[in-house]
Amino acid sequence: MDARLLTPYFLDRPREGLRTLATPEWTVLDPALPNRGTVLERMAAIHRTIAEQVAHALREGRRPFHIAGDCCTAIGVMAGLRRAGVEPLLVWFDAHGDFNTWATTPSGFLGGMPLAMLVGRGEQTLLQAVDLSPFPEDRVVLSDARDLDPGEKEAVAGSQVHHVPRVADLPQVVRECGGHRPLYVHFDVDVLDPAQVPAVNYPAPGGPQRETMAQVFQELAGRHRIAAVSLSAWDPDLPGAQESQALCLELATLLLKAPHG
Numbered sequence: 001m002d003a004r005l006l007t008p009y010f011l012d013r014p015r016e017g018l019r020t021l022a023t024p025e026w027t028v029l030d031p032a033l034p035n036r037g038t039v040l041e042r043m044a045a046i047h048r049t050i051a052e053q054v055a056h057a058l059r060e061g062r063r064p065f066h067i068a069g070d071c072c073t074a075i076g077v078m079a080g081l082r083r084a085g086v087e088p089l090l091v092w093f094d095a096h097g098d099f100n101t102w103a104t105t106p107s108g109f110l111g112g113m114p115l116a117m118l119v120g121r122g123e124q125t126l127l128q129a130v131d132l133s134p135f136p137e138d139r140v141v142l143s144d145a146r147d148l149d150p151g152e153k154e155a156v157a158g159s160q161v162h163h164v165p166r167v168a169d170l171p172q173v174v175r176e177c178g179g180h181r182p183l184y185v186h187f188d189v190d191v192l193d194p195a196q197v198p199a200v201n202y203p204a205p206g207g208p209q210r211e212t213m214a215q216v217f218q219e220l221a222g223r224h225r226i227a228a229v230s231l232s233a234w235d236p237d238l239p240g241a242q243e244s245q246a247l248c249l250e251l252a253t254l255l256l257k258a259p260h261g
Contacts, residue, residue, distance in 0.1 A: 097115065142161050
């Protein structure tokens with residue numbers, strides 16, 4: 001059984017359009033945020049709630065399926081997994097690397113940093129807020145990350161992260177580098193070709209087609225236990241939102257057919 005968790009935020013800002021998903025089967029995570037806190041302090045309150053709810057679901061024998069507006073919330077999901085004693089292989093689908101730090105980012109955008117944060121690089125406020133130790137780089141598989149900033153590209157290349165530029169090659173890499181572990185799959189929908197998922201904030205030309213992603217998800221679900229799935233969502237306020245939502249939920253459902261544990 002899956003625990004469907006919805007965090008209707010983009011970083012520390014409410015994303016009200018995501019609340020349309022909140023049918024009775026979904027639990028909406030909507031903690032009180034400090035009025036005068038920094039962005040990171042406000043995000044920390046969100047992440048603590050995510051970690052608590054993910055750990056609670058796992059202890060009840062349910063698999064978390066979490067949707068939010070940004071990839072940073074994967075930190076809260078990972079904290080919940082590890083609190084419940086799950087040590088997964090992290091499979092991260094994204095058009096971007098999310099591997100910037102304050103030293104490499106050209107924009108200062110926190111949403112471009114969460115994978116680096118998770119492995120202990122750069123900003124660590126959110127990990128500290130949820131009592132999460134850095135995740136081992138060699139247990140991360142990143143695909144396709146076709147849009148990397150220069151310093152970020154160098155950091156990925158110099159890391160132990162398994163970077164798989166072609167999404168179709170990912171299942172083989174997962175089997176080779178730790179497929180005996182349960183998987184935590186994080187799916188940023190902008191990994192797909194923006195012609196198919198137009199309602200994203202940071203579109204990057206190219207990317208896998210629906211059929212390729214479906215095949216990869218089906219292969220992961222057929223071969224591995226999947227402990228958790230998180231989805232960094234489409235922007236519900238952009239043109240093509242309904243089309244994007246339908247496709248991305250359809251694809252995520254393929255992952256949820258896998259056994260969990």
